Amino acid sequence: MNLRLRPDVASTDTPDGTVLLDQRTGRYWQLNRTGAHVLRQLVAGHDVDGIAARLSARYGLDVGQVRRDVFDVADRLCAAGLAEVA
Amino acid sequence: DEQTLPEVYEPPALLAVGEFTEDTLIGFFYDNSFFTFSGGS
Numbered sequence A: 001m002n003l004r005l006r007p008d009v010a011s012t013d014t015p016d017g018t019v020l021l022d023q024r025t026g027r028y029w030q031l032n033r034t035g036a037h038v039l040r041q042l043v044a045g046h047d048v049d050g051i052a053a054r055l056s057a058r059y060g061l062d063v064g065q066v067r068r069d070v071f072d073v074a075d076r077l078c079a080a081g082l083a084e085v086a
Numbered sequence B: 001d002e003q004t005l006p007e008v009y010e011p012p013a014l015l016a017v018g019e020f021t022e023d024t025l026i027g028f029f030y031d032n033s034f035f036t037f038s039g040g041s
Helices: A033-043 A048-059 A063-079
Strands: A003-005 A009-014 A017-022 A027-031 A083-085 B014-019 B027-030 B033-036
Touching (some): A003 A063, A048 A063
Antiparallel strands (some): A009 A017
């Protein structure tokens, strides 16, 4: 699964992650640092399995749990209308 | 990039922050700094 931000979504990085502004609705959203990292990786073309493997290795966590976390935030981004499958 | 990841794992999270009004619909203040948005139409 690769994602891209929808054309009318603007983003900016902050010390705590990334803020996304949906210019269609005026709503804005905060991704925490891990979420921002996941979004950047997905937009760059990395797949969920690879992202989860690197994160689980970095933190010594179960890769299955991290994979579910990555999928969950990707699903939320799509459900919120901020991103779409590329 | 990975250097900005937290030292302790935080599950990736997306939180709704708020809504710009029509009057305010290029940046915002955060932690005493001004940030501008990139991208979007």
